[in-house]
Amino acid sequence: MKHLDLSELTALLRECAGQEEGVDLDGDVLDTPFTDLGYDSLAMLQTTGRIERDYEVTLDGIVDGAGTPHAYLDAVNRALAAQEAA
């Protein structure tokens, strides 16, 4: 079953949108708002597009309100599970 974890998400964020100076993405960032990690809405759009391709999942409207990695991962993994069940 497909699943996205924090290290996979941070790796994709780095690849799609770079890394803000002074931010440790390998630290405890699960509940840190994306904006504090240096990622704006475009960075999230770019990363979400990449996840949709890599994981063959549609995330339209699903991750929009997810402001932290925790909320974002929950939303993505719910979508992956729902897709698997369908």
Added chain:
Amino acid sequence: MTTTSPVCAPSPSPATRPGTAVVTGIGVAAPNGFGTAAWWAAVLRGESGIGPITRFDASGYPVRLAGEVPGFVAADHVSSRLLPQTDRVTRLSLAVAREALDDAGVDPAGLPDYGAGVVTASSAGGFEFGQRELQALWSRGSRYVSAYQSFAWFYAVNTGQISIRHGLRGPSGAVVSEQAGGLDAVAQARRQIRRGTPLMITGGVDSALCPWGWAAHLADGRLSTADDPAVAFLPFDAGARGHVVGEGGALFVLEEAEAARERGAAVYGSIAGCAATFDADGSAHLADAARLALADAGVTRHDIDVVFADAAGDRAADRAEAAAIAGLFGRFGVPVTAPKSMAGRLLAGGASLDLAAALLALRDQVIPPTTGTRRPADDCPIDLVTGAPRRGVRLRTALVLARGQGGFNAAAVVSRAD
């Protein structure tokens, strides 16, 4: 728009008039040198940056030479966050803007809010980025197009990224007038200085060295197809056969003269006069732009010590420019040079680089040479400085000329700092 010269009342010298825009910082990226000092030293050595294209495989194209900026490592100048969202032209622009600000010794963070703005020239925005995303769209589908394409391609992107990086929230914009843009942007920034903005970053840095950009350049029909870099771009030469395209340009820190003096800034010179005209109905108005710029500066033709030519490297266009210069200054009446012979024509960056050359010529009292061309054609009666720099001349005021494809003409008069 009138093309007659306005009558100028006697006025204080341009460098001291209130609202005068002076240049306090210069940044350069050019095919024959990255950074102002490296480039200027290469120019005075007569060192060309034109060579075979290395950025993409040009072997199948009729034109295989270009002027590429050497030794630019983007990650040394642009943050990891900015790399995925910037074209090469924006990365170069950010590096050059920082050099200009460092050179001026000014910390934008210390300026009042809205006290500094950015006006840059562009010809095609982030072309290479755009090509990559269009390829992704048509070969793999819309899901593969970068979200950053939304602005990375855009004409105003260099202005925007410079503004964001340095917190310059004052009057800003982008000017698109092909090769004339490098002067038109400076003219616009100067207007903002006169309206009360204390500091502006302005000029142009451009690049479109990718297959898509190349297709556009080739469609222009005025490129040299020579394979020997030494004879590919010969402005004013009887054997001129077109120009070479290059990348790069220059950005300047412009400040109001009084404010610059108050903070003890070193001043290269003032942007004493600017003008732009447009060709219509087959008539050329480059000379009118020059006359208007002189009038705007409050100087006469006798005050101009050197002319930096547009130097198209096309027989008809060279003749037209030589006629305009000779008509204004007399046959062989003023030293003329075109150091862009060593860089190629840099799109929106070219005239800005010429402006940088003019300012450094005034500073160092030396006229940089036109390389390649040994002597001007018989039908170009101008005193072209060729072979080696000309020293021992008194240089106080320079005229820079630029023409953009489609009819744009621009001229700027720069005066030495006192």
